[in-house]
Amino acid sequence: MRIIAMNEFEMIxxxxxxxxxxxxxxxxxRDDAAVLGxxxxxxxxxxxxxxxxxxxxxxxxxxxxxxxxxxxxxxxxLAAMGATPLCYQLNIAFPKxxxxxxxxxxxxxxxxxxxxxxxxxSGGDTTSIKGEYLSISMTAMGIVPKGxxxxxxxxxxGDYIVxxxxxxxxxxxxxxxxxxxxxxxxxxxxxxxxxxxPRMNIEGIVRQYAHAAADISDGLLADCMHIAxxxxxxxxxxxxxxxxxxxxxxxxxxxxxxxxxxxxGGDDYELILAVSPENAPxxxxxxxxxxxNPMIIGFFRSQTLSLSILNTRTLRIDGKNLxxxxx
Amino acid sequence: MRIIAMNEFEMIxxxxxxxxxxxxxxxxxRDDAAVLGxxxxxxxxxxxxxxxxxxxxxxxxxxxxxxxxxxxxxxxxLAAMGATPLCYQLNIAFPKxxxxxxxxxxxxxxxxxxxxxxxxxSGGDTTSIKGEYLSISMTAMGIVPKGxxxxxxxxxxGDYIVxxxxxxxxxxxxxxxxxxxxxxxxxxxxxxxxxxxPRMNIEGIVRQYAHAAADISDGLLADCMHIAxxxxxxxxxxxxxxxxxxxxxxxxxxxxxxxxxxxxGGDDYELILAVSPENAPxxxxxxxxxxxNPMIIGFFRSQTLSLSILNTRTLRIDGKNLxxxxx
Numbered sequence: 001m002r003i004i005a006m007n008e009f010e011m012i013x014x015x016x017x018x019x020x021x022x023x024x025x026x027x028x029x030r031d032d033a034a035v036l037g038x039x040x041x042x043x044x045x046x047x048x049x050x051x052x053x054x055x056x057x058x059x060x061x062x063x064x065x066x067x068x069x070x071x072x073x074x075x076x077x078l079a080a081m082g083a084t085p086l087c088y089q090l091n092i093a094f095p096k097x098x099x100x101x102x103x104x105x106x107x108x109x110x111x112x113x114x115x116x117x118x119x120x121x122s123g124g125d126t127t128s129i130k131g132e133y134l135s136i137s138m139t140a141m142g143i144v145p146k147g148x149x150x151x152x153x154x155x156x157x158g159d160y161i162v163x164x165x166x167x168x169x170x171x172x173x174x175x176x177x178x179x180x181x182x183x184x185x186x187x188x189x190x191x192x193x194x195x196x197x198p199r200m201n202i203e204g205i206v207r208q209y210a211h212a213a214a215d216i217s218d219g220l221l222a223d224c225m226h227i228a229x230x231x232x233x234x235x236x237x238x239x240x241x242x243x244x245x246x247x248x249x250x251x252x253x254x255x256x257x258x259x260x261x262x263x264x265g266g267d268d269y270e271l272i273l274a275v276s277p278e279n280a281p282x283x284x285x286x287x288x289x290x291x292x293n294p295m296i297i298g299f300f301r302s303q304t305l306s307l308s309i310l311n312t313r314t315l316r317i318d319g320k321n322l323x324x325x326x327x
Numbered sequence: 328m329r330i331i332a333m334n335e336f337e338m339i340x341x342x343x344x345x346x347x348x349x350x351x352x353x354x355x356x357r358d359d360a361a362v363l364g365x366x367x368x369x370x371x372x373x374x375x376x377x378x379x380x381x382x383x384x385x386x387x388x389x390x391x392x393x394x395x396x397x398x399x400x401x402x403x404x405l406a407a408m409g410a411t412p413l414c415y416q417l418n419i420a421f422p423k424x425x426x427x428x429x430x431x432x433x434x435x436x437x438x439x440x441x442x443x444x445x446x447x448x449s450g451g452d453t454t455s456i457k458g459e460y461l462s463i464s465m466t467a468m469g470i471v472p473k474g475x476x477x478x479x480x481x482x483x484x485g486d487y488i489v490x491x492x493x494x495x496x497x498x499x500x501x502x503x504x505x506x507x508x509x510x511x512x513x514x515x516x517x518x519x520x521x522x523x524x525p526r527m528n529i530e531g532i533v534r535q536y537a538h539a540a541a542d543i544s545d546g547l548l549a550d551c552m553h554i555a556x557x558x559x560x561x562x563x564x565x566x567x568x569x570x571x572x573x574x575x576x577x578x579x580x581x582x583x584x585x586x587x588x589x590x591x592g593g594d595d596y597e598l599i600l601a602v603s604p605e606n607a608p609x610x611x612x613x614x615x616x617x618x619x620n621p622m623i624i625g626f627f628r629s630q631t632l633s634l635s636i637l638n639t640r641t642l643r644i645d646g647k648n649l650x651x652x653x654x
Contacts, residue, residue, distance in 0.1 A: 031479050033374035034372070035371070035408070036370060044362070047361070048418050048464075055454065056454070081358065081360045083360065091377045093462055130458070131460060137375075137377065141371075146364070152357055215359055
């Protein structure tokens with residue numbers, strides 16, 4: 001790998017400046033800060049996610065996958081609020097001087113995602129960090145009509161729990177890579193783990209129908225209970241209503257993974273939406289028009305604060321440990 | 328040090344939730360993102376800075392100093408744009424589970440700075456990182472009346488270079504700590520290095536008078552040339568016009584530090600402002616009213632793109648290496 005004779009400013013100009021897509025707000029990355037216009041009648045939605053090598057992605061992961069994951073997990077948080085993405089701040093801490101090939105692949109992947117999701121890089125920071133591992137911290141910004149952001153706390157008694165797509169693939173993908181399972185057998189799941197697919201372009205539907213929303217980054221059960229807790233409710237999930245991808249169903253049938261793992265594994269980046277029974281069919285029809293496979297998997301209810309899981313004989317859930325924990 | 332039995336959510340609730348100061352936009356740190364109102368007729372100003380242990384602050388630094396430095400270096404960037412600070416996203420990557428005393432001291436210092444600077448924490452991310460060292464990435468947001476942000480590119484031919492205060496203290500402070508110099512002799516400089524003092528509450532003056540501005544985080548000469556380059560100009564600095572702190576003057580006189588180091592050392596967080604000769608006296612009077620000791624140290628000029636340094640017999644500057652570089 002060729003290390004180029006390049007200082008920080010040259011690196012920024014060559015690889016990060018194109019990510020601004022010429023937006024005036026980024027000021028050519030030459031100012032101390034970006035200056036962004038927020039349309040009248042809108043609010044700013046802001047989220048941050050840090051991805052650390054060997055924690056949030058495997059050591060030595062492809063730079064293109066790292067780039068996409070860093071951006072997309074942040075965009076997923078904006079989607080969960082019903083926000084339209086605008087731009088992002090990109091902070092990268094390099095354990096050693098990065099080589100040209102890594103930077104080129106990383107920035108190319110971000111350029112493609114910029115185009116796909118209609119966002120741009122507004123600024124950030126490149127630093128050196130002691131140790132062996134890369135750390136990427138992004139702050140993504142979006143906009144939402146004033147008062148229309150969808151929060152976790154809005155679920156109402158009897159609201160259906162709508163899931164925008166199948167879960168468990170990211171967990172299976174990670175397990176496949178970590179335990180050396182047959183990657184050919186679970187290729188879809190591996191790709192789902194490596195390159196999340198945030199539920200973009202449905203923010204209008206989310207704002208119109210959802211009383212509450214969250215993305216499933218911590219695991220289905222954990223994030224479901226985040227909405228329930230924030231709304232002062234409990235949740236009931238019916239396992240018979242859940243449909244899994246072919247990969248996940250296969251791995252479940254073969255005993256490669258356990259149902260509990262699928263329900264607790266994070267990183268799927270589907271959305272959970274709380275929607276009234278009347279509106280659920282309308283919302284589901286709209287989501288299907290956007291090539292999603294939504295499913296009603298249960299409901300929120302105010303009679304209890306706990307989680308009930310129906311139609312399971314084999315599942316035992318430790319209510320104190322529903323999902324991903326850092327510490 | 329006592330490690331408490333505490334998960335990520337408990338840690339957030341106990342130590343980070345108070346940093347939101349109850350602002351509705353932070354949503355009690357329970358949503359996927361913050362929702363912030365930007366007053367009509369204003370633009371959002373956004374900046375990010377990452378601080379890595381053993382790179383940007385010394386290993387084992389007091390948690391209160393780390394907290395203040397992380398916030399203040401970001402606020403300094405907002406000040407350089409003429410923006411009024413609003414809030415910040417706080418991303419911390421912990422190499423090991425943090426102990427209660429560290430978290431308490433860290434969050435207390437931020438609470439004090441929140442109060443002092445009128446800002447709040449809007450969200451962020453707490454993660455674990457492999458290795459030995461802490462990494463903190465902040466994104467600070469502020470507001471500015473539409474079209475009134477002060478950029479680096481606005482300097483005009485003949486504008487004076489106004490410096491809001493003496494530089495070199497941070498360099499001397501770092502050297503004192505690293506080389507075991509007499510801390511009693513250079514206590515002011517040490518504190519200046521450890522706890523930057525951003526030039527807040529003068530954003531109205533900056534917006535009214537400055538054609539261009541930058542904060543001195545990379546070093547006086549480097550940041551001066553950032554303005555010059557962005558404005559298509561050169562700069563002339565007259566060393567006879569520069570006044571140093573007692574600590575720095577003493578260390579210079581005694582040959583403990585070199586003038587070149589003072590001019591190139593970063594981390595001082597004063598502002599450099601480009602202002603017309605007519606307006607300079609008015610601006611300086613206003614800055615003095617805010618307890619600053621501003622000085623006119625030279626001017627920008629369009630006849631050349633280079634840096635001239637007047638009144639020096641001993642100084643030799645390598646034009647390619649004017650300040651701090653990461654790589």
